Amino acid sequence: MKYVRTALYLDFDNVFTGLFRLDPAAAIQFASEPGVWLHRLSTTLSGHSTRRWLVLRCYLNPSGWVGHRDAEGEPARLYFSRFRPSFVRAGFEVIDCPRYNATKNGADIRIVVDAVDALSADTVYEEFVIASGDSDMTPLLQRLRRSDRRTMIVSPADTAEAFSSIADLILDSQQLLALVQGEPVDVDDEADAAVAAEFGDTPEDVEPVDQDQAYEAFRTRVVAEYEKATAPLVMATLAHELRAELGAAISATNWFGYGAFARAVGSLKLPDLQMSQHQLWDETRHSPPEITAPLVPRIELPDPVERLAALINLPRLPREWWQPIYHTLSEYVHSHTFNLTQCTSWSRDRLREQGLAVNRNTVAFIARGSTFGGCPLYTQPPPSADEIGSAFVNNVLNRTDTESFTEEELTAVRTWLGAHPEDEPDPEPELPT
Known part of the structure; x- marks a missing residue:
């Protein structure tokens, strides 16, 4: 088994407060059981x-705090x-890092200094994991790249493009929550989702298998099935059979470190391989499967919406899709105990029942936007669709330089996204990026 020499630097205040705003229960789990998610990472x-x-270094302000409710429900x-x-128990x-002033605790500077010092250490660190959504870390990532070191960002919020584009790997808030809660990290891996829905978890009585041996067994089985197939293979069925055969080696390593069945198959470099969300096939021997899932239509966005999509990666959705998303999110929070990971999965499935091809990343983007716009989905009483939509639009506009838009253009954006100026709530300050 190959090991990668890795250094991890965690800005606790940044990551914890970011997760807490999205899902307080999951944030507390992250902070209470670091050994669990560290093992999965x-x-x-x-x-x-x-x-x-x-x-393993954790930079923490010992006097820092967040508002919470105790067991009696009191603030x-x-x-x-x-x-x-x-x-400490997890090995960190x-x-x-006490605060220097009202807003800064110096953790970012300490991380930069320590990481740069590590570059000149006798030990050669092959990978640096920076757990922070602070875009002030951008020069650090540039320095690490110049030294030919692999980098990963673990971020609790949407990161600035200049920051994320430098990193080799990004673990966003949705994936981090999945990591903490023991769920598949690839939040849009349809094959794994289908396996979980149709077949359930891996049997508990399967004997663990050595990872290297398991990967070779995985390769042998997939190659054999691929070569003898006379039609496209259903990925969910093949993934389930492999889970049953290889057992804990898949669960413990999250598909041999690739994070998803589809990526593990891709690592085999099968000749002429093509994959959709649900099937794989040899393009020289098989006819492509019919597309049964709804597709996002290609649309022309109004110019101001197009500019926002380019600036902040706003999902490129038709105008008539936004309101159903807000209503679906509101339906979820009115009928479930809030869990962001479950929320994105449930909402995606609900929307697809309506013929809207919305993925979990899009749902998570809107859920985060609503939270950072002043309307957390876990608040009580649960928010309405109008409150969610208005908060989301408010956050979208707060993340951009609105001075570069005319009032008419801002109105066009609000109208396209399904909210109106008079409905906007007062936003909470957005997390620094």
Whole structure:
């Protein structure tokens, strides 16, 4: 088994507060059980290798806190220092970073200094994992790239494009929540989702298998099925059969470090391979399968919406799709105990029942926007569709330089996204990026 020498630097305040705004329960799980998600991260998006954590540092403001409700439902402060022992037990070196002023605790500077120092250490660190959504880290990533080191960003919020474009790998908030909660990290892997829905979890009595042997067994089985297939193979069925055969080797390594069945198959470099969301086939021997899932129509966006899509990666959706998304999110929070990972999956499935090809990343983008726009989905009483939509649009506009848009263009954006100026709530300050 190949190991990658890795250093991880965690800006606790940035990551925890970002997750807390999205899903308080999941954020507390992240801070209370770091050893669990750290173990999963060692094989997540790592290819056919495992990360060996040579440096684990957590930068934490011991007097930092977030507003929370205690067991009696009364407002209280949840201090970050409560989680310090959890990180110590998980093997982290916890570095106190008290605030220098009202807004900064100096964690970002400490991370930069420590990471640059690590470049000149006797040990050669092959990968640097920076757990922070702070775009002030951009020069650090540029420095690491110049030294030919692989980098991963673990971010609790939407990151600036200049920041994310430099990193080799990005674990966004939705994937981080999935990692913490023990779910597949590839949030839009349709084959894995179909396996879970149709067949359930892996049987508990399957004996663990050595990872290298399991990968070779995986290769042998997939190649054999691919070569003898007379028609496109259903990925969910093949993935289920492989889970039953290889057992814990797949679950423990999250598909051998590739994070999803489809990417693990892609690593085999099968000749003339083509894949859709549900099937794989040999383009020289098989006819492409018929597309049964709804597709996002190609549309012409109004100019101001097009500019926003380019600036902040706004989903390119038809105008008439936005309101159903807000209504579906509202339906979820009115009928479920909130869990963001479940929310995105449930909402995607609900929307596809309506013929709208919306993926989980799009749902997560809108859920985050609503939260950062002043309307967290977990609030009580649950928010309405209009409140969710208005908060989302408010956040979209706050993330852009509105001075470059005329009032008519801003009105066009609000109208396209299905919200109106008079409905906008007062936003909470957006997390720094």
